[in-house]
Amino acid sequence: MGQHVVLSQITKDYIVTLADSGKRLDGRPFDAYRNIRIKVGHIQKAEGSAEVWLGNTRVLAGVKVQPGTPYPDQPTSGTLSTAAEMNPLAAPDYEAGPPRPEGIELARVVDRGVRESGVIKFDQLGIKDAEGKISKVWMVFLDLHILDYDGNLFDACSLAALGAVLSAKLPNTRYKIEGKTEDEPLPLSEPPISTTTVKIGKSLFSDPSLDEDLCLDARLTVACDQEGNIRAMQKGGYGSLSVDEVKSIINLSRTNGARIRQLLKQAVASGEARTQE
Amino acid sequence: MELINKKGVRMDGRKPDQMRDVRIEAGVLHRADGSAYLEWGGNKVLAAVYGPREAIPRHSQDATKAVVKCRYNMAAFSVDDRKRPGPDRRSQEISKVISEAFENVILTEEFPRAQIDVNIEILEAEAGTRCAGLTAAAVALADAGIPMTGLISACAAGKAGGHVILDLGKAEDNYGEADLPVAINHQTGEVVLLQMDGDLSQKEFDQALEYAIRGCKEVHELQKAALMKRYASHNGGGEA
Numbered sequence: 001m002g003q004h005v006v007l008s009q010i011t012k013d014y015i016v017t018l019a020d021s022g023k024r025l026d027g028r029p030f031d032a033y034r035n036i037r038i039k040v041g042h043i044q045k046a047e048g049s050a051e052v053w054l055g056n057t058r059v060l061a062g063v064k065v066q067p068g069t070p071y072p073d074q075p076t077s078g079t080l081s082t083a084a085e086m087n088p089l090a091a092p093d094y095e096a097g098p099p100r101p102e103g104i105e106l107a108r109v110v111d112r113g114v115r116e117s118g119v120i121k122f123d124q125l126g127i128k129d130a131e132g133k134i135s136k137v138w139m140v141f142l143d144l145h146i147l148d149y150d151g152n153l154f155d156a157c158s159l160a161a162l163g164a165v166l167s168a169k170l171p172n173t174r175y176k177i178e179g180k181t182e183d184e185p186l187p188l189s190e191p192p193i194s195t196t197t198v199k200i201g202k203s204l205f206s207d208p209s210l211d212e213d214l215c216l217d218a219r220l221t222v223a224c225d226q227e228g229n230i231r232a233m234q235k236g237g238y239g240s241l242s243v244d245e246v247k248s249i250i251n252l253s254r255t256n257g258a259r260i261r262q263l264l265k266q267a268v269a270s271g272e273a274r275t276q277e
Numbered sequence: 278m279e280l281i282n283k284k285g286v287r288m289d290g291r292k293p294d295q296m297r298d299v300r301i302e303a304g305v306l307h308r309a310d311g312s313a314y315l316e317w318g319g320n321k322v323l324a325a326v327y328g329p330r331e332a333i334p335r336h337s338q339d340a341t342k343a344v345v346k347c348r349y350n351m352a353a354f355s356v357d358d359r360k361r362p363g364p365d366r367r368s369q370e371i372s373k374v375i376s377e378a379f380e381n382v383i384l385t386e387e388f389p390r391a392q393i394d395v396n397i398e399i400l401e402a403e404a405g406t407r408c409a410g411l412t413a414a415a416v417a418l419a420d421a422g423i424p425m426t427g428l429i430s431a432c433a434a435g436k437a438g439g440h441v442i443l444d445l446g447k448a449e450d451n452y453g454e455a456d457l458p459v460a461i462n463h464q465t466g467e468v469v470l471l472q473m474d475g476d477l478s479q480k481e482f483d484q485a486l487e488y489a490i491r492g493c494k495e496v497h498e499l500q501k502a503a504l505m506k507r508y509a510s511h512n513g514g515g516e517a
Binding site: 003042043044045046049056058060062063064066083085087088089090091092096141143145147148149150174 | 306307308309312319321323324325327330333348350352353354355356357358359362364394396398400401402403
C-alpha cells in the first residue's frame with residue numbers, strides 16, 4: 001500500500017553500463033563520498049544534537065538524557081534507546097505510522113554502532129544519591145529524523161548519531177543531581193565509523209546515491225575503529241558478495257572512515273565541519 | 278513570576294505588541310515538491326509538501342476535489358522532557374485545524390481524486406508551534422506551486438500579567454491568562470484558523486485579535502520575501 005518510487009530499468013542498465021567503462025552516474029570515483037557537512041548543537045532543547053548532510057541526504061539526530069530506573073540485570077548501568085523515523089518529509093514514499101522493516105533495520109544498525117561499540121560508557125551512568133547509592137541511572141534517548149532522502153541513510157544516520165552523542169551533556173543542573181553543580185559531558189570513548197559500499201553488477205560503489213540505493217544488488221556497512229579494527233558489519237540486499245569483495249569493502253571502509261573521523265572531530269570541536277566542495 | 282513589569286516590558290525584553298524574531302527560507306529540501314524552514318523565536322520548524330498526487334487508499338479519494346492531508350509532528354527532542362514519538366491527541370487536533378485552514382485556500386477542485394500532503398515537523402518547540410507550523414507550511418505549498426486563493430499566515434496574541442500581548446513566549450503561554458492563535462488569508466482578510474483558551478473581556482479580545490492580525494501581516498511580509506528570494510534571484514531561480 002501507499003506511494004511507490006521505482007527506478008526505471010533503463011536507468012539501472014545505464015548505471016551498470018557506465019560502471020563497466022569505469023564511470024559513475026554523478027561523475028564520482030567509485031570510492032569517493034559526496035560532500036559531507038556536519039553541524040553540531042543546533043537544537044538547544046536537546047542535550048545533544050547533530051545534523052548531517054551527505055550530498056542531498058539530510059538527517060537530524062537528537063539526544064535526550066533523563067534520569068530513570070535501571071534494568072534489573074544491570075542495576076548501575078545507564079540505558080540507550082534508539083529510534084529512526086523515516087519522516088514523510090524525506091521522500092514521496094515515506095509514510096507516517098509504525099516503522100517499516102527498513103526503518104527498524106536502520107535504527108538497529110545505528111543503535112549497535114553506539115551501544116556495542118562502547119562509545120558511551122554505560123557503567124559510568126549511575127546517579128549517586130546522598131548516601132552514595134545508585135538507585136537511578138541516566139537514560140539516553142537517541143532519535144533520528146530523516147529529513148531528505150537521497151541515498152545512503154546508514155552512513156548519514158550513524159554519523160549524525162555520533163555527532164549528537166559526542167556533543168551531549170548530562171543535565172545535572174536541570175534534574176538537581178546530588179553533589180553536581182554543572183552539566184558534564186557523557187563518559188565517552190573513541191567511536192568506530194560506519195561506511196557503506198554497494199555492489200551493482202560487478203562494481204563496488206562507496207556512499208551510494210539514491211539511484212544506486214534503488215538498484216543495488218548487495219550492500220555492506222562496515223564500522224572500523226581508530227586502530228583499523230573491524231567493529232560492526234551489516235549486509236543487505238538480495239545479491240551476494242564474494243570473499244574478495246568483502247575484503248576490498250573493508251579496506252574502503254578503513255580509508256573513508258579515517259577521513260570521516262577527522263571531519264567528525266572537527267565538527268564536535270568547532271560546531272561545524274564540511275568537506276571541500 | 279512577573280510576566281510583564283510596570284514599565285510594560287516582558288520577561289524577554291519585548292514590548293507588549295512586539296513579535297519575536299522570525300526567519301523563513303523557502304525550498305530547503307531536495308526530494309519534496311515544496312519545502313520551507315522557519316525559525317520563530319526558539320521554534321524551529323521544517324515543512325514539506327508532496328502532491329497533488331493520487332489519493333491513497335482509494336476510499337479516501339473525493340471525486341470532486343483534492344483532499345489536504347496535514348501532519349503536524351513534534352520531534353522527540355524538541356521539548357525539555359522527551360516527547361514520545363508518534364501522534365497524540367494534541368498533534369492530531371492541530372493537524373486537523375491546520376488541514377481545514379489549507380482546504381479553505383487551496384483550489385482543491387482543480388485536482389479531483391488527488392491528495393496534497395503537508396508535513397510539518399517541529400524540530401524545536403518554544404510556544405506558538407501551531408502558528409509557526411502553519412506559516413512554514415503555507416510557504417512550502419507556494420514553493421510546491423499549489424494554487425491557492427491566498428498565502429495564509431498565523432500568529433497568536435493573548436494576555437499575560439494583566440496585559441494584552443502579541444506572540445506569547447514560553448512562560449507567557451504557560452502562566453498567562455489567555456492564548457488566541459489566529460490565521461488569516463491576506464487576499465480576503467478572512468479568518469481561517471481561530472482558537473482561544475483562557476479568560477478575556479470583550480475589550481481585551483478585540484485588542485488581542487487586532488494584535489494577532491497585525492502579527493499575521495508582519496509574518497506575511499516575511500513569507501513573501503522568502504519566496505521572492507527563492508524565485509526572483511538573478512541566476513533565474515533556486516538551485517535544487
